[in-house]
Amino acid sequence: MAMQVLDQNTIDEIKLRRIKTYDPSEIYLLEPLREDDVDIDIMVIVDKAEPERYDLMSKGHKALIGIKIPKNILVYTKDEFEDYSQDKSALSYLIKQHGKRIYAKA
Numbered sequence: 001m002a003m004q005v006l007d008q009n010t011i012d013e014i015k016l017r018r019i020k021t022y023d024p025s026e027i028y029l030l031e032p033l034r035e036d037d038v039d040i041d042i043m044v045i046v047d048k049a050e051p052e053r054y055d056l057m058s059k060g061h062k063a064l065i066g067i068k069i070p071k072n073i074l075v076y077t078k079d080e081f082e083d084y085s086q087d088k089s090a091l092s093y094l095i096k097q098h099g100k101r102i103y104a105k106a
Contacts, residue, residue, distance in 0.1 A: 006031060006040065006069065013067060015102050018044055021063040022056070025078060030091075030099035039070045043095045045081050 006014075011029065018027050022044050030041040044060065060073040076084065076092065084092035 010067060010069070011102055014042060014064065017063045017067075018042065018060070019103065021059050022046055022075070024103065025105045026081075026101060027103035028095045028099040029102050030095045039072050041072045041074065041091065041095060041099070043081070043092070043099065044073070044075045045078055046075060048077055 006029070014029070015027060018024060024044045024046050026045040028041075028043040028045075030043070032038060032040070042060075046056075056075045057073055060075065064071065064073070074091070081092055081096075084090045085096040087093055
């Protein structure tokens with residue numbers, strides 16, 4: 001299966017829906033790095049993870065209904081993201097090294 005490349009309109013729509021759902025401090029997007037990977041990873045960085053993390057992820061999936069791409073949505077606090085992005089085996093590391101920051105709160 002060929003890797004999917006996102007157009008700017010889709011990236012902008014993802015960004016707007018993430019901002020509305022989470023009021024995040026940052027949003028990262030990681031498109032597939034390998035031919036055998038098809039999911040787009042969307043990392044949302046929030047100040048604190050309340051309500052429960054499962055509820056945050058669920059809200060995130062619901063907010064992207066209609067955007068027809070395979071996706072993983074991850075929600076981390078700033079501290080979690082900084083800690084995990086130091087571990088070369090973590091997805092956070094890949095996102096920080098190879099992802100595209102599509103939003104940063106001013």
